[in-house]
Amino acid sequence: NAGVTQTPKFRVLKTGQSMTLLCAQDMNHEYMYWYRQDPGMGLRLIHYSVGEGTTAKGEVPDGYNVSRLKKQNFLLGLESAAPSQTSVYFCASSYSGRTNYGYTFGSGTRLTVV
């Protein structure tokens, strides 16, 4: 039972390069989220999805795009990476919008932009 799987786990990008982070969940969850974690700032929501084919902006969406073409996958894209996007990125999923079910988190992707 994999839960939430994030790939890659580590990546170094040069400024201006693009990349896609993949999040896959095998729990049939409707809701998926992308957070970034920075020292002293906790987790901040980038984008989220309430179902296949839907996406919505979170707290810090600028510089990122997302897609949810399949229910089990949620992709986070950086079109032109900037050093300010150096962070640890976490994907999470939940059974429904009622947060009483809690979130299941992936183990994170550490991204460095030089």
Added chain:
Amino acid sequence: AQSVTQPDIHITVSEGASLELRCNYSYGATPYLFWYVQSPGQGLQLLLKYFSGDTLVQGIKGFEAEFKRSQSSFNLRKPSVHWSDAAEYFCAVASYFGNEKLTFGTGTRLTIIP
């Protein structure tokens, strides 16, 4: 807008000593409240959650938390810490009415000394 404050950035306790991590929330209605734990290099794991009813909730790994509406607090406690409890702890709040998003605090890093 909902918010969470964790006033302690870093706490050090001796193994076997008691622990209390503070969390204050701001939300206009009845909140859902959560504590998550993050071990080094790992994703977040749900420790416990409060929705309604008994204001003292029990979680995994021997943790408990008490909801105090009058103080807008949801402090996490453990009577006797173990070296394996060293981690970062996040408090989070969500809307009682099923808002899709959790709002996290900035976290408290717990160090255990022998």
